Amino acid sequence: MRISLEVIKDKCRQQKITLSELLKQAGVSRNAFYTLAREDSVLPKSIRAIAKNLNISPSEFLTEDNQEMEKMKLLLKKVDDIAKKYKKIDRDNIRHTLLLMSEPPIECLRRALTRGQKPHIHQK
Amino acid sequence: MGKNLIFTKNEIRFLRELVRLKVDFMIIGLSAAALQKAPVVTQDVDLWFADLADPQLTKALKKVKSIYIAPMGNNPPMFAGDAVKLFDIVTHVHRLGKYAEVKKKAIKIPLDDFKVSVLPLELIIKSKQASGRTKDKLVLPVLKDVLKTIKSEKQ
Numbered sequence A: 001m002r003i004s005l006e007v008i009k010d011k012c013r014q015q016k017i018t019l020s021e022l023l024k025q026a027g028v029s030r031n032a033f034y035t036l037a038r039e040d041s042v043l044p045k046s047i048r049a050i051a052k053n054l055n056i057s058p059s060e061f062l063t064e065d066n067q068e069m070e071k072m073k074l075l076l077k078k079v080d081d082i083a084k085k086y087k088k089i090d091r092d093n094i095r096h097t098l099l100l101m102s103e104p105p106i107e108c109l110r111r112a113l114t115r116g117q118k119p120h121i122h123q124k
Numbered sequence B: 001m002g003k004n005l006i007f008t009k010n011e012i013r014f015l016r017e018l019v020r021l022k023v024d025f026m027i028i029g030l031s032a033a034a035l036q037k038a039p040v041v042t043q044d045v046d047l048w049f050a051d052l053a054d055p056q057l058t059k060a061l062k063k064v065k066s067i068y069i070a071p072m073g074n075n076p077p078m079f080a081g082d083a084v085k086l087f088d089i090v091t092h093v094h095r096l097g098k099y100a101e102v103k104k105k106a107i108k109i110p111l112d113d114f115k116v117s118v119l120p121l122e123l124i125i126k127s128k129q130a131s132g133r134t135k136d137k138l139v140l141p142v143l144k145d146v147l148k149t150i151k152s153e154k155q
Helices: A005-014 A019-026 A030-038 A045-054 A067-085 A091-100 A105-117 B009-020 B029-035 B055-063 B099-103 B121-131 B134-154
Strands: B025-028 B045-049 B067-069 B078-080 B087-090 B107-111 B114-118
Touching (some): A067 B134, B029 B134, B078 B087, B121 B134
Parallel strands (some): B025 B114, B045 B087
């Protein structure tokens, strides 16, 4: 995996800053940046070795935490806590209820009615 | 997600008129459970009225170009009209007692720019346990899990 200069320059244009300004703000010297940009891979050797031995691309096991992921982790933690508290409770019921708790009541009713009017969508 | 085309302004307008004209009613059954965040499926919105002969109910129906049809033979009372197609009239709820007593326990839930009275989840479970119908028995575990989840979240 290498740095795409074009993507970085494009992002700078979108954010109305020059590449020099970006590097200054990021605290990265021009030398260091262009050295990295010339590299065939910016990933550490160990990561490339793991990928090579698995015969996959490093992108398949490198993940980026994002807001949605954090929300889902929090929700699943709650599901775990509630499931520990009550024997025989269905984890899907907990998860669906928690998800609906962030929806306005009218939307919850619409979902229930929409599914009720289209029973075929529940058939496996 | 696709656009919801169900329970749109027509149905909301009917409920708003009922509230505006001070018709004494509450939403019960699985629609009431859905409003309380239960992940359930239902085909209609069950309404329980204090008095089906209330002239204000007739006015609300008229506002949405609909009518009330009195019970005939084995057919229960019902509404007719585009705006009220999704609503069913319920005249008795298992094991809950008289309307006036149950209404005191109803909770208010915001819908659009007004609030409606809704049968609490605990009482929905109680009535479904008493009804003995297969479809009610099937949904009971879900409703009980929802109640536990909501209680845990409130703690």
